[in-house]
Amino acid sequence: MSQMATKSSINLPQLLKQLLTILPTDAVLYQEEDLRPYECDGLAAYRQLPLIVALPDSSEQVQSILRLCNKISLPVVARGAGTGLSGGALPHEQGLLLCLSKLNSILSIDKELRIARVQPGVCNLAISQAIEHLGLFYAPDPSSQIACTIGGNVAENSGGVHCLKYGLTVHNIQQITIVSIDGELITLGGTGLDCPGYDLLALMTGSEGMLGVIVEVSVKLSPRPECTQTLLAAFDDIGKAGDAVASIISAGIIPAGLEMMDKLAIQAAEDFVHAGYPIDAAAILLCELDGSLAEVASHTDAVYELLTISGVTEVRIAKDKQQSITFWKGRKAAFPAVGRISPDYYCMDGTIPRKSLAQVLQTMAEMSQQYELAIANVFHAGDGNLHPLILYDANIPGELQRAEKLGAAILQLCIKVGGTITGEHGVGMEKLDQMCVQFTAIELTQFHAIKAAFDPKSLLNPGKAIPTLHRCAEFGAMHVHHGKLRHPELERF
Amino acid sequence: MHPTHNNLSEQLQNEVQQAIATHQTLTIKAGGSKDFYGRDVVADKILNVAEHQGIISYEPTELVIKARAGTPIKAIQQALVEHKQMLAFEPPGYNGKATLGGTLASNFSGPRRAYSGAARDYVLGSSIINGKAERLSFGGEVMKNVAGYDASRLMTGALGTLGALLDASIKVVPMPEAELTLTHETTIDTALLKLHQWSQLPLPISASCFYQGRLYIRLSGTENGINSARQTIGGELLNSAANFWQSITEQTHPFFQHKPALWRLSLASNTPVLDIEGDTLYEWGGALRWLKSDVPLQRIRANSYLKKGHSTLFRSTGIRDQIFQPMPAPLLKLHQRLKQAFDPQGIFNIGRMYPDF
Numbered sequence: 050m051s052q053m054a055t056k057s058s059i060n061l062p063q064l065l066k067q068l069l070t071i072l073p074t075d076a077v078l079y080q081e082e083d084l085r086p087y088e089c090d091g092l093a094a095y096r097q098l099p100l101i102v103a104l105p106d107s108s109e110q111v112q113s114i115l116r117l118c119n120k121i122s123l124p125v126v127a128r129g130a131g132t133g134l135s136g137g138a139l140p141h142e143q144g145l146l147l148c149l150s151k152l153n154s155i156l157s158i159d160k161e162l163r164i165a166r167v168q169p170g171v172c173n174l175a176i177s178q179a180i181e182h183l184g185l186f187y188a189p190d191p192s193s194q195i196a197c198t199i200g201g202n203v204a205e206n207s208g209g210v211h212c213l214k215y216g217l218t219v220h221n222i223q224q225i226t227i228v229s230i231d232g233e234l235i236t237l238g239g240t241g242l243d244c245p246g247y248d249l250l251a252l253m254t255g256s257e258g259m260l261g262v263i264v265e266v267s268v269k270l271s272p273r274p275e276c277t278q279t280l281l282a283a284f285d286d287i288g289k290a291g292d293a294v295a296s297i298i299s300a301g302i303i304p305a306g307l308e309m310m311d312k313l314a315i316q317a318a319e320d321f322v323h324a325g326y327p328i329d330a331a332a333i334l335l336c337e338l339d340g341s342l343a344e345v346a347s348h349t350d351a352v353y354e355l356l357t358i359s360g361v362t363e364v365r366i367a368k369d370k371q372q373s374i375t376f377w378k379g380r381k382a383a384f385p386a387v388g389r390i391s392p393d394y395y396c397m398d399g400t401i402p403r404k405s406l407a408q409v410l411q412t413m414a415e416m417s418q419q420y421e422l423a424i425a426n427v428f429h430a431g432d433g434n435l436h437p438l439i440l441y442d443a444n445i446p447g448e449l450q451r452a453e454k455l456g457a458a459i460l461q462l463c464i465k466v467g468g469t470i471t472g473e474h475g476v477g478m479e480k481l482d483q484m485c486v487q488f489t490a491i492e493l494t495q496f497h498a499i500k501a502a503f504d505p506k507s508l509l510n511p512g513k514a515i516p517t518l519h520r521c522a523e524f525g526a527m528h529v530h531h532g533k534l535r536h537p538e539l540e541r542f
Numbered sequence: 543m544h545p546t547h548n549n550l551s552e553q554l555q556n557e558v559q560q561a562i563a564t565h566q567t568l569t570i571k572a573g574g575s576k577d578f579y580g581r582d583v584v585a586d587k588i589l590n591v592a593e594h595q596g597i598i599s600y601e602p603t604e605l606v607i608k609a610r611a612g613t614p615i616k617a618i619q620q621a622l623v624e625h626k627q628m629l630a631f632e633p634p635g636y637n638g639k640a641t642l643g644g645t646l647a648s649n650f651s652g653p654r655r656a657y658s659g660a661a662r663d664y665v666l667g668s669s670i671i672n673g674k675a676e677r678l679s680f681g682g683e684v685m686k687n688v689a690g691y692d693a694s695r696l697m698t699g700a701l702g703t704l705g706a707l708l709d710a711s712i713k714v715v716p717m718p719e720a721e722l723t724l725t726h727e728t729t730i731d732t733a734l735l736k737l738h739q740w741s742q743l744p745l746p747i748s749a750s751c752f753y754q755g756r757l758y759i760r761l762s763g764t765e766n767g768i769n770s771a772r773q774t775i776g777g778e779l780l781n782s783a784a785n786f787w788q789s790i791t792e793q794t795h796p797f798f799q800h801k802p803a804l805w806r807l808s809l810a811s812n813t814p815v816l817d818i819e820g821d822t823l824y825e826w827g828g829a830l831r832w833l834k835s836d837v838p839l840q841r842i843r844a845n846s847y848l849k850k851g852h853s854t855l856f857r858s859t860g861i862r863d864q865i866f867q868p869m870p871a872p873l874l875k876l877h878q879r880l881k882q883a884f885d886p887q888g889i890f891n892i893g894r895m896y897p898d899f
């Protein structure tokens with residue numbers, strides 16, 4: 050929307066001087082070779098060098114930096130670990146990249162209240178590791194959990210395998226502290242469960258760095274279940290696997306995780322990690338049940354029976370923890386496994402009503418043939434959150450564009466069946482055009498008004514998450530003029 | 543009881559348009575079951591959404607129900623029971639008068655809240671009329687959705703100050719297979735200690751309450767699951783447990799029946815017993831405390847523990863002014879700006895939450 054700063058208005062030496070009154074020399078990067086590692090997030094097809102990178106190590110420094118940016122109207126893009134898959138942390142050409150990785154302390158752990166207070170740069174897995182000895186864990190577990198930060202998780206409302214039962218990030222945080230663009234420290238949420246006023250904690254969750262910079266998060270910790278059991282079910286037809294998912298949920302059982310992989314994903318994973326998957330299967334389901342010994346035993350029996358009725362060809366029940374880890378190994382390695390069989394892949398994130406699973410998977414198979422690009426499916430079936438991986442080779446002219454078009458068609462299919470374009474990866478830079486399909490002009494205008502309430506000059510992550518109406522108008526036109534390049538402003542490789 | 547089907551979206555939109563054109567303010571009203579709650583609103587007109595009723599869609603296998611704002615909570619619960627499902631946040635039905643819209647606008651949840659989440663946690667999407675008389679939809683009917691800001695959750699608890707809710711999609715959950723309630727004769731200090739010991743263990747606790755020397759613990763889950771948890775928790779089995787919990791949810795328990803000011807205190811659950819004269823009923827593992835007290839408002843709010851938590855004057859017979867705890871200035875500024883973003887002319891429920899907007 051607002052490219053507020055223009056090249057001429059920012060005097061780099063002067064900016065550097067000002068930043069060095071706030072930060073030590075090694076916390077400000079501006080040489081091209083130092084900026085290079087920050088040019089993209091997990092969506093590497095979009096790249097842009099920032100003007101400058103700042104690495105604060107305290108919330109006071111974040112406050113001072115934002116005050117400065119506000120004063121000189123300099124765009125700011127917050128960045129955690131840069132594992133985002135929608136270009137949310139893509140730098141602004143004329144802006145400052147605010148990297149929060151040095152704010153990485155666990156400030157306190159309260160066993161009694163089951164709360165950990167952490168800085169935004171703390172890595173997701175580090176929280177669960179720090180509290181393991183207390184018999185507690187932090188439930189949202191994105192597959193990227195060894196790298197991604199809690200600040201990024203809040204900004205994206207990240208999910209993971211266990212969100213089916215334990216909820217998303219928004220359900221597992223109690224309080225956050227943000228720095229507003231004018232440098233104010235504001236606490237949202239509270240120590241109690243409910244607080245008066247607008248639910249700004251929820252509004253900030255998933256807001257993709259557009260409304261404020263998160264400098265502290267109090268996460269809720271859950272007691273580790275007494276036991277877990279994993280089942281692996283194979284199907285000769287993907288539709289049957291989809292129906293099995295619906296039958297488990299409608300029987301009143303909420304598994305801790307319920308994941309699906311299709312043939313291509315099964316084969317790729319098997320070649321990579323040798324988990325012993327049935328490679329002839331059209332689809333497999335991984336179902337994790339947790340709770341007390343008694344509860345898991347009765348749910349395991351019930352799920353076994355439901356799978357049998359759904360026409361499963363084989364069910365394996367993990368005999369012990371080791372076998373359960375083996376069942377999950379292939380699922381956990383599925384993305385890199387697909388990376389081995391294709392030079393590039395493009396990960397989509399649409400979510401659909403569970404009842405449409407079979408139909409959508411079938412239509413995607415047809416689209417795959419039509420666009421002449423293979424699609425591997427590995428996804429959170431219990432939530433209806435799809436992750437089609439479109440395989441392409443960026444070195445073959447036209448393939449990236451074709452992959453993007455196929456991706457857009459898949460997202461529009463998700464909207465058509467009553468779903469959404471993104472379940473957990475965010476809109477970022479990537480899905481701006483699909484936002485024009487999902488929302489009306491007045492809804493988008495309302496979103497811009499929310500943004501302006503927090504950030505009147507539009508300096509925080511400008512141009513991301515919510516498309517301008519102008520862009521939507523052009524996108525509409527693009528449907529007519531096929532063959533036009535999307536995002537002509539973006540560098541291609 | 544099946545709710546009548548009545549779509550008044552257009553009519554309501556016209557009424558808001560009228561109000562804008564004639565510079566009139568509106569107070570949004572449905573069942574009127576929460577008229578006692580919040581600050582007094584002086585408005586030119588009432589926007590009545592009570593007749594805007596009906597379950598728009600309910601698919602048990604999707605665990606989602608979508609209904610119009612005027613639909614009674616009771617009607618929704620009845621539709622769900624037929625499929626052995628329920629609203630996880632256990633909202634009060636207030637004699638059948640509470641509606642979906644009012645429940646969400648106040649973010650009211652019952653005993654299960656501490657263990658399964660609040661109303662806001664189950665909102666998947668909503669449609670509203672904003673202060674420009676525009677109809678907008680946010681979120682959707684799927685479990686995960688991060689497209690656009692989470693305006694649906696923003697509406698939850700906003701007490702109608704940002705717009706009128708037209709309908710909402712709510713995630714529902716399976717009803718537990720079995721339930722039982724155990725009681726212990728004990729002191730509040732021991733009760734708080736025990737509650738915190740249990741909360742660190744994976745036990746199927748779904749409600750807790752302490753009043754007059756008695757601790758009540760409800761267990762929900764599979765038959766086997768709750769029987770094994772019963773060994774850990776111990777205590778006596780409560781006979782008419784469903785009635786007891788209903789009296790807490792609906793605030794019909796004798797504790798709620800006296801007239802002086804009733805406070806709803808939201809605190810860190812391990813906060814010790816507060817040094818304020820009055821009668822206290824504890825819920826949510828200690829995180830919610832109902833206080834009946836004659837102590838003046840300023841003195842209650844001056845309590846050092848309450849400064850760290852949130853105190854709401856839930857019911858009172860006096861002037862309804864400082865109902866909600868005052869906010870720090872930067873936070874108040876954000877509220878005012880958001881109000882401006884949704885309701886630029888200041889039409890809806892002015893002053894219901896805070897005097898400033």
Ligand SMILES: Cc1cc2nc3c(=O)[nH]c(=O)nc-3n(C[C@H](O)[C@H](O)[C@H](O)COP(=O)(O)OP(=O)(O)OC[C@H]3O[C@@H](n4cnc5c(N)ncnc54)[C@H](O)[C@@H]3O)c2cc1C
Nearest residue numbers: 129130131132133137191192198200201204207208258263
């Ligand atoms: C292999 C792989 C697997 C993945 N699996 C999952 C998955 O299972 N589930 C899932 O949900 N996601 C998944 N992701 C996506 C990604 O890991 C998440 O979105 C994650 O939350 C991003 O965290 P980050 O620290 O890397 O944030 P970044 O990528 O650095 O930033 C993401 C967004 O958050 C903003 N931001 C970051 N920190 C802050 C802050 N402190 N304050 C304000 N805004 C901030 C940025 O501006 C940006 O818009 C996966 C990614 C990869 C590469």
